[in-house]
Amino acid sequence: MHSDLTDQYRPGDSLVHRLDPRVKAVGALLLILAASLTPSGAWPAFGLLLLILTGVGLVAGLGPAFAMKRAFVALPFALAALPILFTTPGDSLLRLPILHWPVTAPGIERFGSLLLRMWLAVQSGILLTAATPFADLTWALGELHMPRPLVAIVSFMYRYLFVLADEALRLLRARSARSAALPGRRRPPVVWQGRVAGGMVGSLFLRALERSERVYAAMVARGYDGQVRLLRRFSMSSLDWAALAAGAAAAGLVVLAGHLR
Amino acid sequence: MLLRPEALHIPDGFLTPLVAAVGWALAVLLILTALRQTQRQLGERQVPLMGVLAAFIFAAQAINFPVAAGTSGHLMGGALAAIVLGPWAATLIMTAVIAVQGLLFQDGGLLVMGWNILNMGVFTAFSGYFVYRLVQRVAGSGGAARMAGAFAGAWVSVEVGATATAVELAVSGTSPLSFALPAMAAVHALIGVGEGLITAGALASLTATRPEVVRSGQVAPGRRGAGFVLVGLLAALLVAALSPLASPHPDGLEAVAQAQGFLSSGRSAPFEILPGYLLPSIDNPGVATLAAVGLGTLLVFVVAVIVGRVAARRTIDTK
Numbered sequence: 001m002h003s004d005l006t007d008q009y010r011p012g013d014s015l016v017h018r019l020d021p022r023v024k025a026v027g028a029l030l031l032i033l034a035a036s037l038t039p040s041g042a043w044p045a046f047g048l049l050l051l052i053l054t055g056v057g058l059v060a061g062l063g064p065a066f067a068m069k070r071a072f073v074a075l076p077f078a079l080a081a082l083p084i085l086f087t088t089p090g091d092s093l094l095r096l097p098i099l100h101w102p103v104t105a106p107g108i109e110r111f112g113s114l115l116l117r118m119w120l121a122v123q124s125g126i127l128l129t130a131a132t133p134f135a136d137l138t139w140a141l142g143e144l145h146m147p148r149p150l151v152a153i154v155s156f157m158y159r160y161l162f163v164l165a166d167e168a169l170r171l172l173r174a175r176s177a178r179s180a181a182l183p184g185r186r187r188p189p190v191v192w193q194g195r196v197a198g199g200m201v202g203s204l205f206l207r208a209l210e211r212s213e214r215v216y217a218a219m220v221a222r223g224y225d226g227q228v229r230l231l232r233r234f235s236m237s238s239l240d241w242a243a244l245a246a247g248a249a250a251a252g253l254v255v256l257a258g259h260l261r
Numbered sequence: 262m263l264l265r266p267e268a269l270h271i272p273d274g275f276l277t278p279l280v281a282a283v284g285w286a287l288a289v290l291l292i293l294t295a296l297r298q299t300q301r302q303l304g305e306r307q308v309p310l311m312g313v314l315a316a317f318i319f320a321a322q323a324i325n326f327p328v329a330a331g332t333s334g335h336l337m338g339g340a341l342a343a344i345v346l347g348p349w350a351a352t353l354i355m356t357a358v359i360a361v362q363g364l365l366f367q368d369g370g371l372l373v374m375g376w377n378i379l380n381m382g383v384f385t386a387f388s389g390y391f392v393y394r395l396v397q398r399v400a401g402s403g404g405a406a407r408m409a410g411a412f413a414g415a416w417v418s419v420e421v422g423a424t425a426t427a428v429e430l431a432v433s434g435t436s437p438l439s440f441a442l443p444a445m446a447a448v449h450a451l452i453g454v455g456e457g458l459i460t461a462g463a464l465a466s467l468t469a470t471r472p473e474v475v476r477s478g479q480v481a482p483g484r485r486g487a488g489f490v491l492v493g494l495l496a497a498l499l500v501a502a503l504s505p506l507a508s509p510h511p512d513g514l515e516a517v518a519q520a521q522g523f524l525s526s527g528r529s530a531p532f533e534i535l536p537g538y539l540l541p542s543i544d545n546p547g548v549a550t551l552a553a554v555g556l557g558t559l560l561v562f563v564v565a566v567i568v569g570r571v572a573a574r575r576t577i578d579t580k
Contacts, residue, residue: 008365008366028371029371029372032273032370032371032372033278033372035273035274036273036274036276036277036278036281036372037278070367071367073366073367073368074270074272074367074368074370077270077271077272077275080275080430080435080436080441080444080445081275081430081435081436082436083436083437083440083441084434084435084436084437087437087440114274114275114435116274117273117274117275118272118273118274118275118370120274121272121273121274121370121371121372122272122273122367122370125273125363125364125367125370125371126367129364129365129367134364134365137364147292147293147296149296149300149307149308150292150296150353150356150357152308152312153307153308153311153312153315153353153357154312154315154357154360154361155312156308156309156311156312156313156315156316157312157313157315157316157319157357157358157361158316158361158365159312159316160312160313160316161316161319161320161361163316164313164316164317164319164320165316165319165320165323167320168320168321168323168324169323171324172323172324187327190326190328190334190458191458193326193327193334193458194326194334194455194457194458194459194461194462195458195461195462195465196326196462197324197325197326197334197335197336197458197459197462198458198459198460198461198462198463198464198465198466199462199463199465199466200324201321201324201336201341201459201462201463201466202462202463202464202465202466202467202470203466203470204317204320204321204324205314205317205321205341205345205463205467206467206470206471206474208313208314208316208317208320209310209313209314209474211313212306212309212310212312212313212314215309215313216305216306216309216310219309220305224305225305226304226305226307228308
């Protein structure tokens, strides 16, 4: 179960799938940087970036709308930026019915650009994880000089993510099974429910702690000496260098298009 | 659904590249220190222990309970991890959690991940740990004081994380401080109650079943430098919060907002969930809220100490 929980990878044999994961990680970061550097209202630059990302999605065999649709996950956070609709100086286009807050044209431009930046950056991240197995991604981060112990910890976390999520689900199921309620009866107080949830968290913690001890013992039995060694799985081919150059050029082009207006 | 985006995961594009870079620089510094500290205490157990416990925090975030009107109380986990494992180990664990959430689920951006790590990992871990220890020091180390300290620490940790997020958004010009700060602080004052209840409940169950885990204090204590980190980060936060307001030409947003009466209408309208959350005697709403958050934190702390003391006395009386 929960392959959807732990694995965002879409298996495939496309050009994008076969690239060195380092190239994909750096390329995705460059495109996110390009999205962040594009000024408000530079619609052609945003369009160009969307075109590039859609192109990558197509080459990767994920379909044109795959990343676009999934990238809406971060949308709830946009609420935090909503007030710039009203506080950006400019001519007011309309007023909210009851509160009489003015909505200005530059406000809409800023807010829209913010949403686009977020949407495009999330798409870049989605394409990265959809076309790269997570193990390859962590390997690439290690090669790109992220501290080795941290890489190992993140890999371990990924390895045990679904194990502990399943434990948590079993706890939740057990609670539901014991939480029958008669209609019309008052719900138990919040503090009591909080204590129950706390007890579940505590029991989950102990299970995790004991599991980590067993895992460590098993590792020592197999010769673990505190050093995490990784196989060298990829080497940069000329195709990888070309892809890296293309990614950098694309990101540069987007930033350029954003500033040439 | 098991995975829902939390209100504090800043996505890419919401912070300017400069602000994001500052966050990464601070985060890298603290992550490297955390790696060194936990390595010293745990040795070769570091990787399996931290990795599995990071998976634990991720899974524990799915455990929730209904509070009211469709909202639910759930755990962020930074304070709990810091109380049980020590602040440096908690920093490392939360870093792994946020890294996987960002890389794998796009829950929080990649360029802005430095700030997400600071907000949800470092700020929560150090403030929660600090308040927990302080309550124990003042109210004694009995079971009740421990629970009160855990609740207060968890509540404060959420509030500090939310305040920091609001300040970062304001400095980036994404959301005016006069909106973001009261809104974030008020909403998370409620969310913090859920965090506090679960943290105290988890600590109570751990004390009952495996007291040695809690009594030995922490699996990886490492208190060295913890106070400095907290004070330094809070000072940086304060400076950042005041800088755009202290400049002679206030942020364009603020000026317009004031001119158009946005602030006065806003103050009475939707985001004043806790009445009187803004202190009326201070003119600048951002500063007022910051002061109010500080006062609220102090209040929670004092109540926690009193509850801990009274409950401790009662247990002694009945014995």
